[in-house]
Amino acid sequence: MVLIAKTLLQNWKIFFIEAGALSEFTGRFFTQGFRPRYEFREFVKQCFLIGYQSLALIALTAFIMGLVLTMQLRPSLVAYGVESQLPAMVGIAIVREIGPVLTALIFAGKIGSSIGAELGSMKVTEQIDAMEVSGTNPFKYLVVTRVFAATLMMPILVMLSICISLFGSYLGVNIRGVTSFHLFWTQIFDFLKFSDIIPAFIKSFFFGFAVGIIGCYKGYYSSKGTEGVGRSANSAVVVASVVVFIIDLIAVQITDVLGLN
Amino acid sequence: MAKKLANHFRLGIFVLAGLFFLVLLLYMIGKNENIFGSTFVLKARFENINGLMPGNNVRFAGINTGTVKDIAVLNDSTIEVTMLIKEKMKPFIKKNAIATIGSDGLMGNKLVNLTASKISAEEVNENDILLSGKAVDTDELIKVMGGATDDLALIVTGLKTTINKINNSAAFWDVMNDASLPVNLRSSLMNVKQSTAGMNNMVNDLQAMVRHVQSGKGSIGSLLVDTTFAHNLNEAVERVKRAGNMADSISIQVTTLVRNIDRNLNHGEGIATALLRDTAIVHRMENSLQNIQKGTEAFHQNMEALKTNFLFRGYFRRQDQQKKKQAPED
Structure with missing residues (x-):
């Protein structure tokens, strides 16, 4: 019993230490990120790696998600006799929640682990130290560029994911029924409001930032050799995914308070 | 690179x-949401907006023509709804259009329905306040539907009882199981059909007759249509009436006469009274008549004697011969 209590206490202590270190790391990003010299080329490269190269995976999952969600919702709506509302309901679900959160989770899995592993391996092989010695600011070059790229690419990925997911939904609607393409999009846009799309768009910046900063933090402070690299990558994915949900929770509370729900 | x-x-x-x-x-x-494109503002005032919110649709004749821009409470019983309407719909919305709160389907979003009045009016202008109709209250609707459901339950119960009675009715099932019933029914229907055809013919004949009468043909037609006939008839009726009056007058005169005669007979003098009342005269008259009869018989004997007399025999023969000659000619 005492052992369990000690372990819990230790874990809580580690949690707070990690939270403090992450906050300090985030503060360092804001202090150094907006100051010259800007690593623009590295930023564009990271945008390509983080954004463009994630598109295929996110597009596939989004398409499947739209299709599956539509087919799963259909029986319930048929039972209530409101099958015609299927495009509108799926549209709102995808735009408000499924699109941003699903994209963020896939993004955390792919990019969070990638950044954590990449920076972790650079850390354990002392490449980051070498950069410091050679006069390059490794934080600016490695962290700031990746975090900015993740923050800016995430909303674009979310928009494309929503679009592809709605195409998947259109296919799902037409598997069991017949709805014209024009009517499908008209119904969706008829029900959507700015209060649906703007909060989703804004929170996707936070999702991207969270995935980027946590991946960089886990990798940047990686230790204990190759074992530490794997742990950093894994930890980056888990923490980023949890933080995505926490941000989503906060976002829905804020939109509720602002009367946008 | x-x-x-x-x-x-x-x-x-x-x-x-x-x-x-x-x-x-x-x-x-x-x-x-009508953010892009030109729009104009219309207003309507309601007592109850039933949960209408800014952003809800505005429909004119079922077409989405705008959105609710703002909702303001003017006082405890008046709520002003400001609507953004597409400019291109302006020529079609008139000043006497009526705004009501409705919903998109039974459970859908609230919306404002603009209904055109049948009376022509000028087209609306910016910031016009439209007339408003009473919103459909969902609670009231549910209450009415609840009442209807109760009625329906009663009907269903009655129907159930009826069906049970039918199911338990041996007579009904005997009739239903009767194989000859369809044949008889068919035959009856045929008869009904024939009767209907006969009735149709009869109605046609009747129509033709009515047309005939209307055109003034025949006795009834003349009676109904011919004005001369009607005049003659009126005249005849007048004559009958006059004859009736005269008959009345004659009747009165006859009555008076009879009374006079009666009075004369009972109280007066003269031959008639004597004949009716004096028995001695009657006896004398009887004797006289008997004497006349005897005289007549004696005269007849004398005449027969004359026929045989030689002086008058020739005369009577000539009379007989002339009679015989005239008889074949007739």
């Missing part, structure tokens, strides 16, 4: 595609 340019190209397409979809989404939503 080429690979780097290709990557930049792909990244550019990726970013632009994402931004394009974002802009498209915002534009379509904005278009639906």
Whole structure:
């Protein structure tokens, strides 16, 4: 019993230490990120790696998600006799929640682990130290560029994911029924409001930032050799995914308070 | 270097595609909420808006023509709804259009329905306040539906009882199981059909007759249509009436006469009274008549004697011969 209590206490202590270190790391990003010299080329490269190269995976999952969600919702709506509302309901679900959160989770899995592993391996092989010695600011070059790229690419990925997911939904609607393409999009846009799309768009910046900063933090402070690299990558994915949900929770509370729900 | 340019190209397409979809989404939503394009403002005042919110649709004749822009409480019983209406709908919405709160389906979003009045009026202007109708209250609707459901339950119960009675009715099932019933029914229907045809013919004949009468043909037609006949008839009736009056007058005179005669007979003098009342005269008259009869018989004997007399025999023969001659000629 005492052992369990000690372990819990230790874990809580580690949690707070990690939270403090992450906050300090985030503060360092804001202090150094907006100051010259800007690593623009590295930023564009990271945008390509983080954004463009994630598109295929996110597009596939989004398409499947739209299709599956539509087919799963259909029986319930048929039972209530409101099958015609299927495009509108799926549209709102995808735009408000499924699109941003699903994209963020896939993004955390792919990019969070990638950044954590990449920076972790650079850390354990002392490449980051070498950069410091050679006069390059490794934080600016490695962290700031990746975090900015993740923050800016995430909303674009979310928009494309929503679009592809709605195409998947259109296919799902037409598997069991017949709805014209024009009517499908008209119904969706008829029900959507700015209060649906703007909060989703804004929170996707936070999702991207969270995935980027946590991946960089886990990798940047990686230790204990190759074992530490794997742990950093894994930890980056888990923490980023949890933080995505926490941000989503906060976002829905804020939109509720602002009367946008 | 080429690979780097290709990557930049792909990244550019990726970013632009994402931004394009974002802009498209915002534009379509904005278009639906009448943010883009020219609009004008109309207002309507209600007692109860039943949960209407800014952003809800405004429909004119079932077409989405705008959105609710703002809702303001003017006082405890008046709520002003400000609507943004598409400019292109302005010529069709008249000043006497009626605004009511409705809903998109039974469970859908609230909306404002603008209904055109049948009376012509001028088209609306900016900031006009439209007449408002009473909103359909869902609670009231549910209450009415609840009443209807109770009635329905009663009907169903009655129907159930009836069906049970039918199911338990041996007579009904005997009739239903009777194989000859369809044949008889068919035969009856045939008879009904024939009767109907006969009735149709009869009605046609009757119509023809009516037409005949209407055209003034025949006795009834003349009676109904011919004015001369009617005049003659009136005249005849007048004559009958006059004859009746005269008959009345004659009747009175006869009555008077009879009374006089009666009075004369009972109280007066003269032959008639004597004949009726004096028995001695009657006896004398009887004797006289008997004497006349005897005289007549004696005269007849004398005449027969004369026929045989030689002086008058020739005369009577000539008389007989003339009679015989005249008889064949007749």
